[in-house]
Amino acid sequence: MSLFITFEGIEGAGKTSRLQALAEHLRNQNVPVTVTHEPGGCPLADGIRALLLAPDQPPMADRAELLLYLAARAQHVREVVRPALERGDVVLCDRFHDSTLAYQGYARGLDIVLIRQINQFAAGIAPDATFLLDLPAEEGLRRSHRRDQLKGLSSDRLEREHLDFHRKVRDGFLKLASGEKERFHIFDATRPPKDLDREIAQRFAVLASSGMAPGR
Ligand code: TMP
Numbered sequence: 135m136s137l138f139i140t141f142e143g144i145e146g147a148g149k150t151s152r153l154q155a156l157a158e159h160l161r162n163q164n165v166p167v168t169v170t171h172e173p174g175g176c177p178l179a180d181g182i183r184a185l186l187l188a189p190d191q192p193p194m195a196d197r198a199e200l201l202l203y204l205a206a207r208a209q210h211v212r213e214v215v216r217p218a219l220e221r222g223d224v225v226l227c228d229r230f231h232d233s234t235l236a237y238q239g240y241a242r243g244l245d246i247v248l249i250r251q252i253n254q255f256a257a258g259i260a261p262d263a264t265f266l267l268d269l270p271a272e273e274g275l276r277r278s279h280r281r282d283q284l285k286g287l288s289s290d291r292l293e294r295e296h297l298d299f300h301r302k303v304r305d306g307f308l309k310l311a312s313g314e315k316e317r318f319h320i321f322d323a324t325r326p327p328k329d330l331d332r333e334i335a336q337r338f339a340v341l342a343s344s345g346m347a348p349g350r
Contacts, residue, residue: 135342136219138259140230143267144304145293146277147323148330152267153226155331156338160224168218171228172206176213179206187290194291200238200249204256207231211257224342230261232310237292240306241299263341265334266311267323271300274323 141149157169173183182202218225231253239246282289311318319337321330
């Protein structure tokens, strides 16, 4: 049974850890899983990611930024996501097109309808379900700075945006979720990780057993 599930949220929401926990849970049940992420997931897209996130990048035009994310997605979908779905895998993807709508659309102010159209051209595929890890922007940034400090990393280009930018991203995700209540599943990311992992696994089981019709 192929299923395409995306994890979304602001910086520091814990998407990556929650996604890894679900992947491990599924592998323990011998479910074939492909774990991937955006921007990145294959060599060309990884190269674009490096360009997009380098903290010392000269100022990037919003439209150039949008098109780089979408170029990375076009390659990633063709090289990784589609083949995995065709094999029958559950694909768990850390960020996908809702990030483009939230960051480049709601936060940078680019046209939402246009982004949807270009995304359709670049990816031509939509997630069956999206797990949104929601928390206040202040808390997310606090967590992501602490994580970077622990790892000795400096913040990337988008993490360096102002708090107001991250608030717009969060509001953007919530608007997207309220417009597509069936696809989106919102989780309170301030809750303890163990509780979240249990809740996410339960939600996945319900989706999988409902034999949800892939919206591809
Ligand atoms: P990550 O650190 O969660 O891997 O995400 C990289 C950054 O890229 C993060 O700040 C969100 C941002 N992003 C966009 O602005 N637009 C997009 O389409 C995607 C996929 C990510």
